[in-house]
Amino acid sequence: MSQFVIVKNLTKKYGELTAVDNLSFDVDKNEIFGFLGPNGAGKSTTLSVLTTLSDLNKGDIEVGGYHIHKDKMKIKQLIGMVPQDIAVYENLSALENVKFFASLYGFRGKKLTGAAKEALEFVGLSDRLNMKPKQMSGGMKRRLNIACGIAHEPQLIVMDEPTVGVDAQSREHILNSIRTLRERGATVIYTSHYMNEVEEICDRIAIIDRGQMVACGTKAELVSLVTDVQSVYIETKLSVAFEGAEIKKKLKTLPNVKAVVTEENTVRIDISIEQNSITRILEQFLAFGMPIINIKTEVPNLDTMFLTLTGHELR
Amino acid sequence: MFNIIIKETKEFIREKSYLFFFIMFPVILVFLLGNLLDETDIAESTIGMVQIDYQIDTQDPFQIAAIDSFVNGNTEQGMISFHKTEDFAQSIQLAGEDEITAAVMFGGTPLQIQVYEGTDRVKNRTVEAVLNGFIQINKTVSAVLKTSPEGLSEFKLEDADYTVDKNLNEKRSMIDYYAVTMVVMISFMSILVGSNAFIGERQNKTINRLIIAPQNRVSMFLQKICGMAPQALLQVAIIMITSVVVFKASYGATVESNLYLFFLFFVITFCMVSLGAIIGLLIKINPFIVIMPVLWIMMFFGGTYSKELDIKGFSEFMPNNIFQRAAFDVAIFGRYEMANSVILICAVTTIVALIVGAFLFNHKEEER
Structure with missing residues (x-):
């Protein structure tokens, strides 16, 4: 072409x-x-x-x-x-x-x-x-x-x-x-x-x-550029918006965490696919005293790719 | 070329605020100001009898003779009545109560005049004009007496009228004044139309579409300005025709002078549009906010809204005042010198404005 x-x-x-x-x-x-x-x-x-x-x-x-x-x-x-x-x-x-x-x-x-x-x-x-x-x-x-x-x-x-x-x-x-x-x-x-x-x-x-x-x-x-990354969605009872900045800051310091996005009751964390990555995050999350209602993982898509490569959300 | 001209004309005709502001509004003003202020005009033109009480406080026989001659001469003409008073204090009181126009004291060497005026502004101006004339003649004669007394023997008083009355065949009214003034006003305010031609493109975000088009930018700029020409013609024509047909106002005395006035107004309008275009390319905010206050001040003190607002040394430098005087010269006196100068200056200004505007538009980058 x-x-x-x-x-x-x-x-x-x-x-x-x-x-x-x-x-x-x-x-x-x-x-x-x-x-x-x-x-x-x-x-x-x-x-x-x-x-x-x-x-x-x-x-x-x-x-x-x-x-x-x-x-x-x-x-x-x-x-x-x-x-x-x-x-x-x-x-x-x-x-x-x-x-x-x-x-x-x-x-x-x-x-x-x-x-x-x-x-x-x-x-x-x-x-x-x-x-x-x-x-x-x-x-x-x-x-x-x-x-x-x-x-x-x-x-x-x-x-x-x-x-x-x-x-x-x-x-x-x-x-x-x-x-x-x-x-x-x-x-x-x-x-x-x-x-x-x-x-x-x-x-x-x-x-x-x-x-x-x-x-x-x-x-x-x-997407293949970020195949070693997966997105973990953790839903909680409490509004994370209230302490969103603090939570984001602490989660970002954890090993293997590429990006963190907080929404109303959900925290999305992009992490490297390595053993124990999720376990460490959950431990840290419970240390905040925030109950976990649901956990969901997703394979990489363009959103994941964009966030990983630029460090920002598209919007 | 015509696509841009047609587009500009359509936009103007369909924009109700433009139609009101640039056509309806001045037509309404011609009617309102012309009729409401007509009474003022009558008051000015009919001055009425001027009554002056006077007293002479000098022993100089020459001065006394000169004053008596002046007083008798004016009284004989019938417009001004002089009355020699014995009680000047009472005369001052009468002037204060508007029973008489003024109380005047002639005295001193060299001669000085003290005037105690009433409240009638027009009559006061008449008194001042007459007395100023007398004092000037008096000074001249005194100077000649000192330097060359025999020269006075050459001076003979003649009973002749040195003024020539020109019969204008029609009585000029305030509506005639405002018919001319409002066209000048709207021509002057066309600077807003010019500026809005480009600011409007920016506000519509269409200016970027014009910039990326495969057209010569200078040509495009000139087309846009030429697109304003039909608007200029339209607004001048509508105001003139409406004033004449509906309000029975008068412009020039002949068809030629009316066509000349139309041309004068068009040239002024086009000049203002061109200047407005530069402003439109330079400023980013609403042109009404920037230009309107300046225009209002110029028109307010330039005699657009009232002839009485004339401020000596200030008003005559206002462009609208100059345009008005040029138009009145043509309309009333049939004199073209000043109007010719205005046309020439406007033409040169337009050419310079078009060159500057074309340069600015040619170097214009994206608007965000």
Whole structure:
């Protein structure tokens, strides 16, 4: 499979802050490429440079065979952006919005109207052509946001959390749309805070943290990085939120503990698969005077992998 | 190019707050201020009889003769009645009670005038103007007497009227004043439209979609500014037509002068839009918060809301005051010099603003 996007040693600084530090990755043509990282990891900055919204300080980006330094306009023509924020004009109808953005890519006349209607049909808004965004639900606005980014039939679609704040039905529609876009030949770079979405639709996933690449590969490849880890869920009677910080701190000092996450009545501990690991944890847990109601272990998944590799939860 | 212009026009027409603020509001103000303040205008134009009690406290026969000549000359014209009083204290009291306009004491060498005025502002201005004129002539004659007394023999009093009355064929009312003033006001406030053109894109988050589009940024900036032109034309045209047709206001005396005024207002509006665009690219907060207070102060002290707020040395430097004077020159006196200068300055300012704005937009990075 040919590489459609090649990012080499990308560095982007904002003053003294290095938002992206020597980052390299590539995306194959016709691939859905997931981009994961905690808040402030550098995901949005990377996408911003890739989509020509910001200039890079160092490195090179190649999209569809064009280099960003030499052929920025040609790269712009290839890219469709679906931003995290809904970026539409409130006083224009759905059709007028999509037509306006497609017109910026050189579409005119019947071709423009046809492309706009097709994009709206694609996102399931063909019966809302004349509706203004202020009359739409959150999910419909999200779909219109997508239509505005894909009407000019881009070869590379960059989607930054396109499902934030939508209902389950709209989310399913959006995810199916992304799959269909891939089937039509587009390459998609997708970021999300929802791990299950990324697992569900992405062919490969890159994880970045502090502006650097932590891991990149298929879901199976990433999970294999943490096969020596298992998650232990301990449910207790008392709220661990009350003393959560203290409990986390003590549990983290135990040998073989990789990460600790506390929720209402449950503590999740990622530990190395070694003899006596669980026993030590249970002893320590009972030493806190907290009754154990239930214990559950899980094999590693993307969540485990993310937490282990970055030390943070995705959210 | 037309897609951006059409988009900008549609957004303007469909935004109810814009329509109210930039079209309805000034039209309402023309009507309200024009009618409510019309009484003030009548009071000013009809000054009425000015009655002055005076006393002479000097032994200089030349000064006494000069004062008598001045008093008799003015009394003969009928507008001002001078009455020589024996009891000046009582005259001061009468002035305080507005029974007479003022009590005036001529005295001293060189001649000085003490004026005790009543409360009628317009009549007081008349008294001051007349007495200032007299004291200037008196000083001049005294100076000539000292330096070249024989020169006075060349001076002959003639019973001639040196003023020429121009018949304007129509009576100007306050509604005419506000018809012109409100178009200037709205042209001036178009700076908000310009700034909002870019701040609106930022608030809608659509500016990033514009930045990533494969378009020349300078061209895109100019298209957006040109997209404001139909709005500028529309708002000026609607206010002028409504004022004339509905409120029977007058602008210029001829079709040519009206078209010239329309052009003047359009040039000012477009200049303000261009300046607003720079502000919109530089500031990130709501333009109304930043620009409105400045505009209100300028308009308040620039005579937009009332002619009486004029502050000498301050008002005449307010851009809106200059624009208004240029427009009144064309509308009332048929003089084009000042308006030509305004058009030239606005055109140069617009070009500079467009260059600066295009530079800023061309170097604009992502908005988060």
